[in-house]
Amino acid sequence: MIQFTKGQSNTLTLTLTENSTLTNPIYLFQFNNQQTNVDYYFIANDTSQYKERYNRFVIASGTNTLNAEIELGNEGFYNYYVYETNLANTSGLSNAEEAVPYIVGQVENGLVWVLPEADAIINYEPDDDTAVAYEPVEFDYLVQEDDAYILQEDGYLIQL
Numbered sequence: 786m787i788q789f790t791k792g793q794s795n796t797l798t799l800t801l802t803e804n805s806t807l808t809n810p811i812y813l814f815q816f817n818n819q820q821t822n823v824d825y826y827f828i829a830n831d832t833s834q835y836k837e838r839y840n841r842f843v844i845a846s847g848t849n850t851l852n853a854e855i856e857l858g859n860e861g862f863y864n865y866y867v868y869e870t871n872l873a874n875t876s877g878l879s880n881a882e883e884a885v886p887y888i889v890g891q892v893e894n895g896l897v898w899v900l901p902e903a904d905a906i907i908n909y910e911p912d913d914d915t916a917v918a919y920e921p922v923e924f925d926y927l928v929q930e931d932d933a934y935i936l937q938e939d940g941y942l943i944q945l
Contacts, residue, residue, distance in 0.1 A: 787865065787895065791857055792902035794845045797829075801840045801867055804892040810869035812842075813884045816857065816897060817864045825863075826881040829853035850881035863897040 789795050801812060816825040827850040829842040847854030857863070870887040878884060 787897045788900060789844075789857075789863075789897050790900045790902065791860065792846050794843055797842045797844060798833075799840050799842075799867065799893055800838075801831075801869075801892045802836050802838075805869045807869050807871060807889060810889070811872045811875065811884070812840075812892070813868045813870050813881060813888065814842075815866040815868070816855070816899075817866070818858055819862045819864060821858060823858055824882075825855055825857055826850055826885070827853060827855045828875060828881045828884060851875045851878060857899055860899050860901045863899055865895055865897045866891055867893040 787797060789797075811828060812831065814827050814829060817823070818825075827844065829844055830853065831840045832843060833839055833841040843853060845854045846856065848856055868888040869890055869892050870884050871889050872878075872884060872887045875884070
């Protein structure tokens with residue numbers, strides 16, 4: 786599972802080359818919100834120095850989906866799919882969703898947990914929630930006499 790925080794840059798490290806059939810594919814990412822079933826697409830460049838071993842992508846918050854930017858909806862769980870496309874470049878496209886007809890095949894899928902923006906996380910300070918179950922009244926004195934206790938409270942003698 787991938788953790789993805791809204792409103793900041795996120796680094797995704799995946800192993801896509803082993804399942805790719807093209808030499809230098811352009812990867813199209815699809816995030817599908819599990820609650821709303823809304824799809825979000827973006828294209829990102831592989832920044833890995835060792836593409837045969839792993840693929841690394843830096844995803845920013847924004848609206849330029851052709852340049853590794855995405856504005857996701859609600860926090861929560863998303864299914865993700867990564868596709869290889871036979872595009873030579875992204876010129877002529879106005880957004881990443883227009884690359885769907887150029888998909889050659891799916892190379893990976895999984896689950897993304899989208900967390901809220903760091904400044905949107907609320908830290909609660911607990912209040913004093915001590916509940917008083919019994920608060921004894923102050924007694925004048927307490928005397929033990931013949932295996933019993935005698936105490937005086939508000940002028941009355943009480944034997945316990």
